[in-house]
Amino acid sequence: MINSDRKSPRITSNNINRRDIGAPDTNVITVFEHQRLTADSFLQIADFHWLMAQEFSVFSIKRQQGQWQLKVGHYIGIILLPSGMVLEILPKLNPSIQDSNLAQTRQWVQGMMSDLIGHSDRTRNKLPHTKNLGQISTQLTSLPIAALPLSDWLVTQFLQRLTQHQPTKHYQSQTHNQASLQGRLLIKEQLRHNSMQPHKFVCESSVLSQDMLGNRLIKSALMLLSPLLGQSTTPKSLQAWQSISMLSQHEMQRLDSMYHQAKQQLAVLPLHVQKLQTMQQLVDLAYWLLQQSNTETGHMIEPSKASKHKQASPRLCLLIDMNQAFEQWVSQRIAAMFNQISPNYRPLYQAQSVWLSDTEGQACLSIRPDLLIYKTEIDNDTHADTHTHQDQYNTEAASHINASGSYSHVIDIKWKHLSHAASISASDAYQLTSYAQAYQADQVWLVYPVQGDERQQIALSQRSLNGQDIDNNMNSAQLWLIPFNVFTGTINECLCSALNRV
Numbered sequence: 001m002i003n004s005d006r007k008s009p010r011i012t013s014n015n016i017n018r019r020d021i022g023a024p025d026t027n028v029i030t031v032f033e034h035q036r037l038t039a040d041s042f043l044q045i046a047d048f049h050w051l052m053a054q055e056f057s058v059f060s061i062k063r064q065q066g067q068w069q070l071k072v073g074h075y076i077g078i079i080l081l082p083s084g085m086v087l088e089i090l091p092k093l094n095p096s097i098q099d100s101n102l103a104q105t106r107q108w109v110q111g112m113m114s115d116l117i118g119h120s121d122r123t124r125n126k127l128p129h130t131k132n133l134g135q136i137s138t139q140l141t142s143l144p145i146a147a148l149p150l151s152d153w154l155v156t157q158f159l160q161r162l163t164q165h166q167p168t169k170h171y172q173s174q175t176h177n178q179a180s181l182q183g184r185l186l187i188k189e190q191l192r193h194n195s196m197q198p199h200k201f202v203c204e205s206s207v208l209s210q211d212m213l214g215n216r217l218i219k220s221a222l223m224l225l226s227p228l229l230g231q232s233t234t235p236k237s238l239q240a241w242q243s244i245s246m247l248s249q250h251e252m253q254r255l256d257s258m259y260h261q262a263k264q265q266l267a268v269l270p271l272h273v274q275k276l277q278t279m280q281q282l283v284d285l286a287y288w289l290l291q292q293s294n295t296e297t298g299h300m301i302e303p304s305k306a307s308k309h310k311q312a313s314p315r316l317c318l319l320i321d322m323n324q325a326f327e328q329w330v331s332q333r334i335a336a337m338f339n340q341i342s343p344n345y346r347p348l349y350q351a352q353s354v355w356l357s358d359t360e361g362q363a364c365l366s367i368r369p370d371l372l373i374y375k376t377e378i379d380n381d382t383h384a385d386t387h388t389h390q391d392q393y394n395t396e397a398a399s400h401i402n403a404s405g406s407y408s409h410v411i412d413i414k415w416k417h418l419s420h421a422a423s424i425s426a427s428d429a430y431q432l433t434s435y436a437q438a439y440q441a442d443q444v445w446l447v448y449p450v451q452g453d454e455r456q457q458i459a460l461s462q463r464s465l466n467g468q469d470i471d472n473n474m475n476s477a478q479l480w481l482i483p484f485n486v487f488t489g490t491i492n493e494c495l496c497s498a499l500n501r502v
Contacts, residue, residue: 032072034095044085047085076320079316079319104147110147151228165275173205174204177193183205186204210244214263215241217283218286224290266279329489337491353366353367353438369435371410371411373409376404408442409441411447442478458481
């Protein structure tokens with residue numbers, strides 16, 4: 001459905017929500033996964049043509065009934081369009097259902113992003129097309145009940161930290177060759193440059209300056225978000241940042257280098273621990289935003305085309321692969337659940353193991369479950385090497401475990417709709433049974449998303465070729481379909497209770 005201030009026919013086929021004039025989200029177009037967009041879906045047709053030209057990976061381009069269409073893929077995010085409108089992309093759990101509860105969807109998506117952003121484990125958050133969402137502040141929190149668009153939520157998260165922080169000053173060494181002596185005389189330089197002009201002095205002095213890289217990164221990110229800031233809502237505290245210079249175009253091309261230099265500068269500043277942490281978090285957030293928002297190349301198939309149409313400045317563009325975002329969110333939620341049940345449970349995130357090898361022992365095929373739960377038999381120093389496990393999650397799982405324990409759960413996580421048990425795909429079923437065979441775990445889970453707590457876990461029974469059930473006591477894991485409630489961020493409580501007896 002389209003709501004706009006101009007008189008136009010009411011379109012329902014695209015299921016697009018637009019803000020009314022005077023409403024909090026006047027400039028936002030909201031779309032969902034699986035949705036097809038045409039030129040008629042936009043207030044300004046130029047926005048549609050611009051999206052077509054960018055060839056973002058979030059969209060697939062279709063031609064149907066004589067018109068071009070953009071089909072939204074498995075992504076969430078925001079794109080600032082040339083007209084100033086913001087395209088908000090939200091997940092849609094069941095593509096066959098036309099209506100989506102916009103406020104409820106925004107709320108749980110923001111909760112998911114806050115969990116990913118605020119998770120204390122920084123070693124494994126690596127969402128695609130964000131380079132590192134986990135670099136954002138550990139102190140950022142989800143907004144309360146008000147279901148703001150993702151763009152407003154992002155701006156609010158940024159301003160929550162920025163309004164509590166003023167530009168950091170530091171002493172910067174400057175070298176001058178001048179007629180007066182100020183600071184420290186540089187003897188070697190003096191002899192080299194002023195042997196024939198003794199009335200000048202090469203001296204070095206320290207000047208208190210705000211023009212450090214960390215401040216400039218934050219200022220550049222602030223200018224990136226400026227189209228989303230209304231003049232009436234801009235905090236007065238932002239005035240302190242007006243005198244800070246932005247990164248130049250050349251520096252933006254070396255953004256990674258600028259970011260690492262900024263972190264090195266911050267590390268040596270004589271700041272209070274809390275202020276230093278706040279500054280580091282802001283620099284991380286600014287770097288992440290700037291890293292995602294250069295649409296000069298975007299996700300175009302041929303980046304060289306973009307050189308003909310260079311933007312004067314970066315444009316806000318945040319695209320997150322929903323498949324992997326959901327996988328990481330559920331992984332950390334389930335891992336936390338196991339940790340609460342017993343300190344003997346140790347999560348291994350995407351731990352890779354060789355599954356098939358040839359007669360000479362050369363690896364042929366490896367497997368890497370989304371989440372492995374290893375249960376130790378002893379309690380001594382159970383938390384000492386947790387971060388070591390997570391730091392090395394890409395290495396073989398065998399190097400992480402203790403011989404005194406065993407795998408209790410192998411967990412596969414899918415962002416897909418399962419209307420009932422028979423909807424499980426053959427590939428997912430093969431994967432579950434392969435995990436059961438490889439890890440000899442007690443249980444193997446396939447976790448899928450649901451909205452609400454009506455769905456219950458379902459145990460799957462394997463059948464042998466002679467038509468009889470396989471004896472689960474004969475080194476065969478119990479297979480489960482586990483519904484994950486996106487509204488609460490939890491699995492069914494009945495199953496949680498049962499885990500205490502495992």
